[in-house]
Amino acid sequence: MVNKNKTLVMLVVSPLGIRTLASQVPIELDSASKFAVLGGTGVASTGDTAVHGGDVGTSHGEAITGFPPGMVIPPFESRVGDAATKQAHVDLVAAYNAATRMKPTHDLSGQNLGGLTLLPGVYYFSAAAELTGTLTLNGQNDPKAQFVFQVGTTLATAEASAVISINGASSSGAGSSIFWLVAESAVLGADSAFEGNILVQKDITINTDASIRDGCVLACAGAVNLNSNKITKRFNAV
Numbered sequence: 001m002v003n004k005n006k007t008l009v010m011l012v013v014s015p016l017g018i019r020t021l022a023s024q025v026p027i028e029l030d031s032a033s034k035f036a037v038l039g040g041t042g043v044a045s046t047g048d049t050a051v052h053g054g055d056v057g058t059s060h061g062e063a064i065t066g067f068p069p070g071m072v073i074p075p076f077e078s079r080v081g082d083a084a085t086k087q088a089h090v091d092l093v094a095a096y097n098a099a100t101r102m103k104p105t106h107d108l109s110g111q112n113l114g115g116l117t118l119l120p121g122v123y124y125f126s127a128a129a130e131l132t133g134t135l136t137l138n139g140q141n142d143p144k145a146q147f148v149f150q151v152g153t154t155l156a157t158a159e160a161s162a163v164i165s166i167n168g169a170s171s172s173g174a175g176s177s178i179f180w181l182v183a184e185s186a187v188l189g190a191d192s193a194f195e196g197n198i199l200v201q202k203d204i205t206i207n208t209d210a211s212i213r214d215g216c217v218l219a220c221a222g223a224v225n226l227n228s229n230k231i232t233k234r235f236n237a238v
Contacts, residue, residue, distance in 0.1 A: 025098070025102075026144070026146060026177065027095055027098065027099050027146070027148065027177060027179050028095060029091060029092065029095050029197070029216075029218075030091035030094075030095070031084065031087045031088045031091045032088040032089075032091045032092040032095065032216075032218060033054075033216075034054060034055055034084070034088065035054050035055050035056070035057055035085075035088055035216060035218065036051045036052070036053055036054030036055065036056060036076070036216050036217070036231050036233040037051055037054070037055075037056040037057070037216065037217050037218075037224055037226070037231060038056075038057050038058070038059060038085065038088055038089070038092065038216075038217070038218045038219065038224070039057070039058045039059070039062065039064075039219050039222070039223050039224040040058070040059055040060065040062075040089065040219045040220055040221040040222050040223070041058075041060070041062050041219075041221065041222055041223045042058055042062035042063055042064070042065075042223045042224075043056055043057075043058055043062075043063075043064045043065070043066075043223065043224045043226070044064075044065045044066055044223065044224070044225050044226065045065065045066030045067060045070040045225075045226040045227070045229075046066055046226070046227045046228065047066075047069065047070070047208070047227055047228030048069050048070060048071070048228055049066065049067075049070035049071070049226045049227070049228055049229045049230070049231070050070070050071050050073065050229075050230050050231070051070070051071070051072045051073065051076070051231045051233075052073045052076075052230075052231065052232045052233065053073075053076070053232055053233035053234055054076055054216060054233040055072070055076045055077055055078070055079050055084075056072050056076075056077075056078045056079070057078065057079040057080065057082075057084070057085040057088065058079075058080050058081060058085060059081065059085045059086055059088065059089035060081055060086075060089075061080055061081030062080070062081070062223075063080070064078050064080055066226070070226070089220070092199065092218050092220060093220055095199065096181060096199045096201075096220060099148060099150070099179060099181050099199070100150055100181055100183075102122050102148055102150070103122065104122045104123065104124035104150060105121035105122045105123070106121050106122070106123050106124065107123075107124050107126075108123050108124065108125055108129075109124065109125050109126040109127065109152075110125075110126075110127075112130050112131065112132055112133075113129065113130065113131040113135040114130075114131055114132040114133030114134060114135065114158075114161065115133050115134065115135075116135055116136070117136040117137075117138055118135070118136070118137055118138065118147065119138055119140060120139065120140065120142065120145040120146055120147055121147065121148070122148040122150065123147070123148065123149045123150065124150045124152075125149070125150065125151045125152050126152045127152045127153045128151070128152070128153045128154045128155070128156065129149060129151040129154075129155050129156075129182075130155075130156050130157070130158075131156070131157040131158065131161045131163070132157075132158040132161055133158075133161060133162075134161065134162045134163075134164060135161075135162070135163045135164070136164050136165075136166060137163065137164070137165045137166070137178060137195070138166050138167050139165060139166065139167045139168035140167055140168070141167050141168045142168065143168070145168060145177075146177045146178075146179075147177070147178045147179070147196070148179050148181065149179065149180045149181065149196075150181050151180065151181060151182045151183060152183055153182075153183055153184045154182065154184045154185050154186065154187070155180060155182045155185075155186040155187070155198070155200075156186070156187050156189070157187070157188045157189045157192045157194065157210075158189045158192070159189040159190045159191055159192065159207075160189070160190075160191045160192060161189055161192045161193075161194075162192065162193040162194075163178075163193070163194050163195040163196060164193075164195070165178065165195050165214075177197070178195055178196035178197065178214075178215070179196060179197050179199065180196050180197065180198045180199065181199050182198065182199065182200040182201065183200075183201055184200070184201060184202050185200060185201075185202040185203045185204065185205070185222065186198055186200050186203075186204045186205070187204075187205045187206075187207070188205070188206045188207060188210045188212075189207055189210065190207040190208045190209055190210060191208070191209050191210060192207075192210045192211075193210070193211050193213065194210065194211065194212045194213070194215065195212070195213050195214055195215055196212075196214075196215045197215045197216050197218070198212075198215065198216070198217050198218065199218050199220070200218070200219050200220065200222065201219075201220050201221055201222070202219070202220075202221060202222035203219060203222035203223050203224070203225065204217050204219050204222065204223075204224045204225065205225045206224075206225070206226050206227065206229045206231075207227055208227045208228055209227075209228050209229070210227075210229055211229060211230040211231070211232075212229070212230075212231045212232065212233075213232050214232065214233065214234055215231070215232075215233060216231070216233050217231060
């Protein structure tokens with residue numbers, strides 16, 4: 001176990017990992033970047049969820065429920081099965097597929113993300129990814145920094161867990177980006193504080209009072225379930 005942890009530290013700080021990242025193409029959401037929440041088979045909110053910085057939509061005409069009492073902060077709005085949501089779904093699927101083809105720089109299969117400090121890279125999990133505690137993402141003040149997490153099955157965060165970005169790392173903005181690509185479903189624990197754009201194939205469940213900062217929640221073919229959450233996205237005009 002000690003040797004494995006030492007190897008991980010070497011991989012995280014290795015200049016080789018940074019050079020490998022430079023060859024990766026930035027992930028572009030295109031019209032999907034207009035959405036803070038996008039569901040494939042519906043969006044449902046319980047309680048006083050607040051969504052800032054992007055629209056809430058469903059791509060195939062399924063219902064959006066719970067708004068109100070949830071709020072989509074103007075000028076953004078709820079959209080159901082219109083041209084914008086349908087195009088956003090097309091762009092979401094394209095972005096997801098392109099990102100999953102990126103060559104990993106590090107294999108974290110079987111390791112909990114809690115307690116780690118990671119540099120920009122493409123991090124691969126052959127199966128589930130779990131976070132208990134705090135994950136720190138260090139952007140090294142690089143405007144082109146990109147963090148990509150390729151998760152083979154599910155993403156799960158424990159109650160009161162956190163993702164923290166430092167030194168310019170951010171899920172959106174001036175070239176920096178954090179992407180979580182989940183082949184099945186994602187569940188964020190209650191009271192957790194998350195960062196990044198979550199792109200999943202199936203469902204996303206965000207439990208009571210969990211928050212997402214500088215990110216969006218996009219489901220290709222599943223539903224998005226919210227519960228008194230705060231989702232704050234930097235809007236990117238396209």
